[in-house]
Amino acid sequence: MAKDSDFLVQMNDIYIEGRSDETWMPIINGVDLTLRRGEVLGLIGESGAGKSTLGLAAMGFCRDGVRISGGEVYFDGIDLLAAGASAKRNLLGKRIAYVAQSAAASFNPAHRLIDQHTEAPIRHGVMSRAESEKDGMELYQRLRLPNPDEIGFRYPHQVSGGQLQRAMTAMAMSCRPDLIIFDEPTTALDVTTQIEVLASIRDIVAQFNTAAIYITHDLAVVAQMADRIKVLLKGDEVEEADTRTMLTDPKEDYTKSLWAVRAFQRPQKPAVLSGATPVISVKNVTAAYGPVPVLNDVSFDIHEGRTVAVVGESGSGKSTAARCITGLLPPKQGSIEFEGQALPSDYRRRNRMQLRQAQMIYQMADTALNPRKTIGEIIGRPVQFYMGLTGAAKRKRVEELLDEIELPAHQYIDRLPSELSGGQKQRIGIARALAAEPKFIICDEVTSALDQLVAEGILRLLARLQDDLKLSYMFITHDLATVRSIADEVVVMKDGRVVEQGPKSEMFQPPHHAYTDLLLSSVPEMDPDWLTKLLAERGIENIGDAAVTKMS
Amino acid sequence: MHPVLRITLQRLALGVLTLVIVSFVIFAAVNLLPGDFAQAILGQGATPEAVEAIRNDIGLNDPFWIRYFDWLGALVSGDLGVSYSQMMFATGMGGEDIQLIPITEQIAPRFYNTMFLAGLTAIIAVPISLAVGVLAALYRGSAFDRIANITTLSSISSPEFFLAYVLTLFLAVQWQILPSLASVTPEMPLFERIYTALLPALTLTLVVTAHMMRMTRAAIINLLASPYIEMARLKGISPIQVIVKHALPNALAPIINVVALNLAYLVTGVVVVEVVFAYPGIGNLFVDAVRSRDIPVVQICCLIFASAYVLLNLTADILSILSNPRLRHPK
Structure with missing residues (x-):
């Protein structure tokens, strides 16, 4: 060509x-x-x-x-x-710019934002330092950053993630390039933060008529932007089409399967009998890391065979609640009850039977598995520790567990974690939790590091295990699509407090608590006009972080 | 209170505590040395009575704790004491009228000389190590990188006296550029002083460069995979700028620590080099004092060495805290 x-x-x-x-x-x-x-x-x-x-x-x-x-x-x-x-090098930064996935990692921690902003214009002789600083403040203003005249003089750690991502977009614009590559710019952000960044990026790209390549794994996001x-x-191209055609009429099976992922949904379970003793009951828990308060009078129940999804933004206290339940962080006030019996607040004072009942599955399967142990050893450890099995009995039990998570035992038992894919590692994490034969499992963002298809497989597996073994899950997530597909009940947290809780069917129907409403409305939809409509409906002041700030 | 100030004060208090503990360790350890001053000075003619008399004179027969606290108390009030040899000299000359020279005056010129040599070496060695480290990181894997590594590693692997003699052979004997004896005197003007002390300084430079250069190189290379380095490259910044402006400021903390350790070594570890070049520094004095069991001098020398370590590490701690923008500019 x-x-x-x-x-x-x-x-x-x-x-x-x-x-x-x-x-x-x-x-x-x-x-x-x-x-x-x-x-x-x-x-x-x-x-x-x-x-x-x-x-x-x-x-x-x-x-x-x-x-x-x-x-x-x-x-x-x-x-x-x-x-x-x-x-x-003469083109990079000047005519072609890059916006990275994690702005927090891609800004140099040793320099102020404005100094990093002006670096490219000075280097390429596009503007003087003073001109570029002034221009930077204008760009910050256009990107709706708070205190645009002052924010550039801060260091990256003094600015929040969503603001950094916008500052990085401003930095990419500093030389008015012809092309910007956006590499998953909102993947690391909360939904309410994401929406503002999306709106800002879309707006500024249109204003300067900049060409862009927008990389993401989130279809709903790309539908708004591209x-x-x-x-x-x-590494192969599957297909290419304009956005609307692609969304309404995908040609290839793979594309269709991507589109279909969000279809997984479990049937609604009957309401819990009134008077039933919950498996885990969190009662008026207040907790703090040192002097910093993190949880404030948090209460919720988790019943047998049910999944309670705990949702909220990063820093809302979801994982801290899990740490209180497991006893890693003894609460300052309140108690954790297991089947009506109060558990000692510190895990060191719980006995083996009590420890066994609450198991965890972690977000990063990569770091949660010991890289030097084989799969058999990783799963065998809790089998031996809690169930007292050794030798052939232990091996048999490990094989059963591997069957349970749909990985053939003879093929996987002697492998190391590094020889498995991300989804398989997460399955090993599940098997390790099951090995203790618990009644209750905490799933801490177990699918957020996985691709959609793989994540769906994990969700289906967890659902089947729940039905077979009558397990109760506490499902910590920030992804409302996951909540929709797997939860029975939902607890919404904000700033260490429970703002709303109830059965899923109620939570996804109006009327909502204002914050729940904001969370729900911030989840991008496949409709390419969704963002435009939302902005027209609510105005830029009433979405994302701006709205959160108003609320508190 | 500003966090940096608070951390600094904490470290300072810890430093003082360390010195007190060190003073005890030194006192106890010196106390355990076999033989004593009386025997050493009397040599062949050491009759029990004579030894006992001298021991009584200089207070060696007091109980351990009393001697320790006497010494510590005097130290705190600034009195470093008088060396045994001075005391013997005074009694030998038969009278109280002879002016005793306190250790302070004995050590001061030696201390100045040692600091001068250490400072001269630092001025040569630190910039060279940093520059070579940065260049080795920039051209990692190249011939320059390998040569830099091999040279510095072989110089650190050779004994100091060997390096000293090799340098003397070439610079003083073969080419006769530098004097082989570094006997500086107090009256020397600055340039002559530097010229005279250059050979020991170069020897020490060879000894300390390797650590600092390799740490600089490693700390920088460690950061080169960071997203912010990639970002700098994607802004079209030149490779040397990427390293100096974007990697180096974030690599400072480990580099500062290694530099401080090496500077401390320059103050304390120069004994061999001082002896080889007959340089009138503390190391030389220390060796003499150990030989004659002159305990007050040994103790003070040890304490000076310990203080150098504590002070330099304290400075390194504070500087590496200051190099962290998170601590310098709290939220």
Whole structure:
């Protein structure tokens, strides 16, 4: 294909490889990508699909251990793969900018925001320091950051995550580039924060007519942002179409399966008998880390065979409540009851039977499993510790547990965690919790690090186990779609307090508590006009963090 | 109170406590040394009566705790005491009228000389190590990186006296650029002083560079995978700027700590080098004092060495706290 001056970015038949263990493994296998001026292209796919790698390749950049092994990349007619390092550096930051996933990690902790903002304009001779500072404050204003004249003089740790993400967008705009690569800019944010960032990004990209590649795994988000969507799977392009066509009429089976994930829903269970003793009862718990109060008079019950979803933003006290239940953080006031009996507040004073009853499954299966132990040893440890089984009996029990989580025992029992995929590791986490034969399991954001399809598999497994073993779950999450699919009851937390609780059917029906309403309304929907409508309906002042601030 | 100030005061108090403990350890350890001053000074002619007389004279027969607290009390009030050899000299000359020279005056010029040598070495070694470390991180894996590593590692692996003699051989004997004896005197003008002390300073530079350079390199490379470094690269910043402006400020804490440890070594570990070059520093005095069991001098030297460690580590702690913007600018 000849290069075409209509396109700002033209990538032809790109092959990218990554090095692992001294061999080059393919990451991208012959993908084409074109982008016109002022156009926004959404790149979606699961983790490992090569979205970020392809996005960076559009800048002519490869991370260490990655190489572009074939194809062509043209930016505005410039052959980026043939261009020298210094020629590329003259484009980066000036005409092509990047917005990273975690703004908190991508801002240098040692420098103030404004100094990082002005760095590129000064380096490229676009503006003087004074001009760029003034321009930065204007951009902060446009991106609706609070105190735009002052916020730039803070260090990154003094600014919240959502604000940092907007400051990073401002930084990308500092030289008024022709192209910005957004690499999952809202994935690390709470829903209420995400919505403001999305609105800001969309607005400013339109104002300056900047072309953008928007990388995400969240379909509903990309539906709001992109003009066209390209779906990637394991380094191959699945299909590409304009946003509306893609949403209403996906051609490929894989795309359809992505669209269908949100369909999983469990039937509503009958109401709990009045007078039934809850498995776990949290009674008026107040807790603090040192002098910092975290929980304030929190009460909720979890009944046999039910799932209670605890939702709220980061910092609302969800995980702290779990730490109180497990006894890791003894509450200052209040008590935890198990089947009507108060548990000692400190886990060190609980006996083995009491410890056994409350097990945990963690968010990051990667770090929750000892990398030096085999799967058999990881699951065998609680089997031996709680159930007292050894030798052949222990091995048999571990094999049963592996069957339970749908991983064939003979294949997995001697492997190390590093030899498993993310979803399989999370299954091992589940088996380890089951090994104690508990009545109650705390699931702390167990699906948030997983791709949608894999997450759905985990949710289905948890649902089946609950039905088979009469387990009770406390399901900590910030993802309301997960709540909708798995919960029986919902507890909404904000700033260490329970603001609303009740059966799921009631929680998703109006009338809501104002905060619940805000949470629910902040979850992006597949409708490409959702954000526009919401902004028109409520006004920018009444969504996201702005609304939260008003409330408190 | 500002957190930095609070942490500084805490560390300072801890430093004082450490010194008190160290003073006890030194006193107890010196007390355990075999032989005593009386025997050492009398040599062959040590009759029990004579030994006993001298021991009584200099207070060696008092109980341990009394001697310790006497010594500590005098220290706190600024009196470092008088060396045994001075006391013997005074009694030998037969009278109270002879002016005793206190340890303070004995040590002061030596202390100044040692600090001068340490300072001179630091001025040469620290910038070189940092620069070589930064360049080695920038061109990691290149020939420059390997040569820097091999050179510094082989110099740290060789004994100091060997390095000292190699340098003397080339710089003083073969090419005759520098004097082989570093006998500085108080009257020397500054430049002559530097010139005279250059050979021991270069020897020490070779000894301390490796740690500092390798820590600089490692601390920087450790950060190169950070998202903010990638961000800087994607803003079109040149590689050397990325390292100096974006990686180095975040790598300072471990570097400062290694620098401080090495500076402390310069004050305390120079004995061998001072002896080789006949440099009139504390190390030389210390060796003489140990040989003649002159306990007050040994104790004070040990205490100076300990204080150097404590002070430099304290400074390093405070500087690495200051290099952390989270502590410098709380929310």
